[in-house]
Amino acid sequence: MRKKHFLKSLFLLTILGFFSNKGLNALSYSDLITDLSDIFYSFVDKNEGQTSFRSLLIPFGGRSESLGGAYTGLCDDINFLQYNAGAGAVQKESQIALFHNMWIADSKMETIAATTRFKNIPHLSLGGFVSCFYLPFTEYNIFGDRVAASYYSETLAAINFSYNFLAGYDFKGFSLGGNLKTAWRGMPNYTDNNTNEVINNSGLAQSGLAFMGDLGLLLQFNFLKFYYSRDPNVRIGFSAQNLGVSLTGWGQQVVLDDPLPSLLSAGISVKFVKPVTLSLEFQQPINLQNLSTYLKPYIASGISLEFTNFLSVLGGFAIKGGNPRFSVGFEFEVAKVRFNFNYTLDFTSSFSPLNKLSLSLKLKLGDKGRSIIDKQVDEYYQQGLIYYAEADYQAAIDVWKEALKLNKRFDPAKLGIQSAQYQIDMFQLIKESLRLD
Numbered sequence: 001m002r003k004k005h006f007l008k009s010l011f012l013l014t015i016l017g018f019f020s021n022k023g024l025n026a027l028s029y030s031d032l033i034t035d036l037s038d039i040f041y042s043f044v045d046k047n048e049g050q051t052s053f054r055s056l057l058i059p060f061g062g063r064s065e066s067l068g069g070a071y072t073g074l075c076d077d078i079n080f081l082q083y084n085a086g087a088g089a090v091q092k093e094s095q096i097a098l099f100h101n102m103w104i105a106d107s108k109m110e111t112i113a114a115t116t117r118f119k120n121i122p123h124l125s126l127g128g129f130v131s132c133f134y135l136p137f138t139e140y141n142i143f144g145d146r147v148a149a150s151y152y153s154e155t156l157a158a159i160n161f162s163y164n165f166l167a168g169y170d171f172k173g174f175s176l177g178g179n180l181k182t183a184w185r186g187m188p189n190y191t192d193n194n195t196n197e198v199i200n201n202s203g204l205a206q207s208g209l210a211f212m213g214d215l216g217l218l219l220q221f222n223f224l225k226f227y228y229s230r231d232p233n234v235r236i237g238f239s240a241q242n243l244g245v246s247l248t249g250w251g252q253q254v255v256l257d258d259p260l261p262s263l264l265s266a267g268i269s270v271k272f273v274k275p276v277t278l279s280l281e282f283q284q285p286i287n288l289q290n291l292s293t294y295l296k297p298y299i300a301s302g303i304s305l306e307f308t309n310f311l312s313v314l315g316g317f318a319i320k321g322g323n324p325r326f327s328v329g330f331e332f333e334v335a336k337v338r339f340n341f342n343y344t345l346d347f348t349s350s351f352s353p354l355n356k357l358s359l360s361l362k363l364k365l366g367d368k369g370r371s372i373i374d375k376q377v378d379e380y381y382q383q384g385l386i387y388y389a390e391a392d393y394q395a396a397i398d399v400w401k402e403a404l405k406l407n408k409r410f411d412p413a414k415l416g417i418q419s420a421q422y423q424i425d426m427f428q429l430i431k432e433s434l435r436l437d
Helices: 002-016 029-043 085-090 202-206 370-389 393-406 411-433
Strands: 095-102 108-117 124-140 146-165 174-186 208-221 234-248 262-270 276-286 298-308 311-320 323-334 337-345 357-364
Touching: 085 108, 085 124, 085 146, 085 174, 085 208, 085 234, 174 234, 370 393, 370 411, 393 411
Parallel strands: none
Antiparallel strands: 095 108, 095 357, 108 124, 124 146, 146 174, 174 208, 208 234, 234 262, 262 276, 276 298, 298 311, 311 323, 323 337, 337 357
């Protein structure tokens, strides 16, 4: 056990590039822990842990966790549902995903999620997810005998909607959306101290019901892009999460519960070269029941290295309180099914039993023919360029109008029509000027 913790601390120390004045070889286990604690003590928040439904802060797992949680400004797969509700309208394909996250102390998180876009309304997205966090609960009497065993759980359900406004060929518009969410905290029943009999519905008084919502915004554009692709290489996202209230005391007098773990987030992702994606995130927790309560912000960063279109390696680092987190994961795709394996290392991680390990399976259901339409638009545009080069301007206009019937926001066709019409008007003006009265 001592060796396990030493290796974890040594790994953290090496990543941070911190060397004690005693020398790395001379450091003892207690020295490492003390030095690391001193480094991150300033990040400890005295107001942390005063919110209910703490499972809202646990990631589904998968790609977003592999990137250290720096995802609000990226959101390029179904994990956007947890980080930026506005990003659904820019997803390339409809998706269904399953997540399994082994957290700490035998706790686990299971999630099923789905999202889709539409062929006839291509800039609209709908989706949703159901997530369940659960932890074994065992009650013992004063003699140490087990008298009750059950599970503590928090179950969350959400529906998502988003729309990409003003999207075009050059300017990709802005995608705005929201989540409507409800959650239930299930407390297990406990026993009577005198009879050791389980009291029916005794856990109901401590159970809770929450209603909340998320808002998200995602912007896309090109900047310092050193490769060819229609996809913009910079994304900036903003998100407000878990805005709502929680109620408790069911079966008795229902009262307002502790505040939810609400967050304001801002993130950015950049891809200067195609194989490498960098992301950075800033999160500010807020207390909606007492806005004057200051909570320290979270910072996260991530990197994705895409070796092929079916294999990627990801890593991330985050500071949330006084507990730094390192994450590493890899993704691979087989027959439209994408798998992600992730491990997160921090002071709560354990190798035996193994926890902070997440697995995800994402089924890509296609784009409902949008790529076929895009290909046909490109063909019309290319044919129009040929007509234009041959000075057959009217034919070029006719073809480009067909392209706009398929995609009314295809800006190159609009510019082409304007240019071709200008040429026609100029020739007509010249012919009229040469006419003899």
